[in-house]
Amino acid sequence: MSESLAPRAAALDAADELAGARKLFALDDAVYLDGNSLGALPAHVPDRIADVVTRQWGQLRIRSWTEGDWWTAPERIGDRIAPLVGAAPGRIVVGDSTSVNVFKAVVGAVRLNPDPARTDVLVDATTFPTDGYIAESAARMTGRRIVPVAPGELAGALGPATAAVLLNHVDYRSGRLHDLPSLTAAVHEAGALAVWDLCHSAGALPVGLDAHGVDLAVGCTYKYLNGGPGSPAYLYVAQRHQAAFDSPLPGWTSHEDPFAMSHAYTPAGGAVRGRVGTPDILSMLALEAALDVWDGVSIDTVRAKSLALTDFFLECVAAYVPEGRVTSLTPAAHAERGSQIALRCDEAPRVMDELIARGVIGDLRRPDVLRFGFTPLYVGFADAERAARVLAEVLSEQPRD
Incomplete structure (x- = not known):
């Protein structure tokens, strides 16, 4: 593996104007790169829904159709x-x-x-x-x-x-x-x-x-x-x-x-x-x-971070993962890229299982695609670097019996 890109990730996170949005979500220590399947929970939603259930439904009942x-x-x-x-x-x-x-x-x-x-x-x-x-x-x-x-x-x-x-x-x-x-x-x-x-x-x-x-x-x-x-x-x-x-x-x-x-x-x-x-x-x-x-978030700012995140992730993959082990299916051109990276990998089912076990949550598209979604409101550059580093570690190991 080449020299760590972790310091660059830290600098990019420090300059990220969307970094403060991360605290709005209920997140753990895992790197969550499956928000293109199911987005993370905004932390205030449970209390809001508790009010809907206990007060609006439980107390106001039918009146909530108008009063609520x-x-x-x-x-x-x-x-x-x-x-x-x-x-x-x-x-x-x-x-x-x-x-x-x-x-x-x-x-x-x-x-x-x-x-x-x-x-x-x-x-x-x-x-x-x-x-x-x-x-x-x-x-x-x-x-x-x-x-x-x-x-x-x-x-x-x-x-x-x-x-x-x-x-x-x-x-x-x-x-x-x-x-x-x-x-x-x-x-x-x-x-x-x-x-x-x-x-x-x-x-x-x-x-x-x-x-x-x-x-x-x-x-x-x-x-x-x-x-x-x-x-x-x-x-x-x-x-x-x-x-x-x-x-x-x-x-x-x-x-x-x-x-x-x-x-x-x-x-x-x-x-x-x-x-x-x-x-x-x-x-x-x-x-x-x-x-x-x-509230107060510009979709243009989100797009700019999305492109920066996916660029950086691909840079980390190129730096850490041995050549030939994965191939990006996602276009390199910004005008042709959404907010996810799809990597073709011969060992995709094993690799994704291992990634998830080690706290990097992406998903598998059978038979051979590793899919990583980058949600700019709560995914940071350190997440991208860690995901690529763990991917390289998994690929360097022999399959388990």
């Missing part, structure tokens, strides 16, 4: 997420899972582009599997054809038959960042609508939904937004589409007059029509509390 503002939570929390993805208020509604929102968005996009000559729904061929499953089902149900396309080949696949395109902003496996502005522009040039999955980008880098003319977008909140396991996802509907957006899952809470209990459905105005049923209040209010850690 439970009813407005999906739009209110959507407005708090909006600045993190470059959206104006009133364009995001929180609720349901990412999968359910992908279904709403893809079907809604096809219904916004109903020309029968537009027979195709294009989907990123490298997408997270569920997105592909949902898109294929949505295409069948709308009488369209699903067309898997490699992200680099999208421009050549677009044409007069394209109705909608579903794309991931950051590839969940490799960490590759796709060019949202140029791909959205290409989709629009072809007369189609762009639907983006932001699960691996929201809270890690600027998105610019409004600025880049995205039509519809979805995302989860339990990764970089730290909303907790199974926290509700969100749906973005561009202002220009809201009046015509036709959700395939109309529900009583998206009715213009929910408590009229009318048998005739009339959708509410705005993104609210993306609601379906009764909000999942406990997890939704945990998410709302978790979003407090973003």
